[in-house]
Amino acid sequence: MRQVLITGATGLLGRPVFNACSAVKDWQVSGTAFRRGGLAFTKVDLSAIETIPPVLDTLRPEAIIHCAAERRPDVSEKDPAGTRRLNVEATAAIASWAKRTGCYLIYISSDYVFDGSHPPYTPSSPTCPLNTYGQSKLDGEEAIRASGAMAAFLRVPLLYGNVEYLDESSVTVIAQNMLNARGSGKKLSMDHWALRYPTLTDDVAVVLRQMLEHHWSKSPLTAIYHWSNNEVLTKYEMAMAFASTLNFDPAQLVPDMTPPSHAVPRPKDCHLDSSLLESLGIGQRTPFAQTIPDILTKFIK
């Protein structure tokens, strides 16, 4: 049996990754979590760096898919030290343990390592994060490289999937805002400036499972990889796609073409070129509209 560990197994991405890997019959999959860590997963605060080696010594994984992170740009901007501890220093400690024990590491990174001015981005495109979160994800990549651990890096864009609550993803929070405004007749302004490539967490989970299978049964995967859906949508267009499921009057939606005046800068277009994984026969893409009714319906009262 191969021992696989998913960090952040309670997260938006970690949940489907845990399920996809658990479905492989020769893999024994464990998970770590923090606030939601119950009986199913090992509860650990990865920010307490000294706790990482003993936890890993106990779990003894042969591969780690490192999903745990602070991934909210606004929170990262307010707490750069805490973000650095989790996204960089904890990652470095995991990588150092992986190097020492020969464990293979897959690190989840982000399209926010780019500034969004020159899409599409290949894995070798120059990086230039615009905000603290993007910088921390890039520094996490660097920390792994510096450790010498055998590792792959998977950069992904904006994710959505089966959420536990609508605010859990920046995609489904749009639906929350629409439900709050439904029937009020009030106009709801939606960003129509930034181009996004919302990617289903179930698809990323399959990609990660395929990467691990490829690494173990075909050839080692030790580079930077990108995976992205190729449908381009602004938040306004996502809202339009939600309108019928939410029974929301599309006339209430107003496209806002001006660059957002966020305190935290966001890139305009970080389209990730996924051709490297495609050339290896790895990948799965679900059309955006396909899963939306399933994801949203349970939140409609």
Ligand SMILES: NC(=O)c1ccc[n+]([C@@H]2O[C@H](COP(=O)([O-])OP(=O)(O)OC[C@H]3O[C@@H](n4cnc5c(N)ncnc54)[C@H](OP(=O)(O)O)[C@@H]3O)[C@@H](O)[C@H]2O)c1
């Ligand atoms: N979501 C996106 O749109 C997006 C886009 C690009 C890249 N990514 C990357 O994808 C990866 C997964 O993100 P996600 O969306 O699944 O994040 P998420 O939903 O916020 O989940 C974060 C996970 O990390 C765990 N965690 C948080 N703080 C921790 C701590 N101090 N110690 C141990 N575990 C801790 C959480 O556990 P508890 O919930 O149990 O506390 C949870 O399982 C991250 O690396 C993120 O940077 C995400």
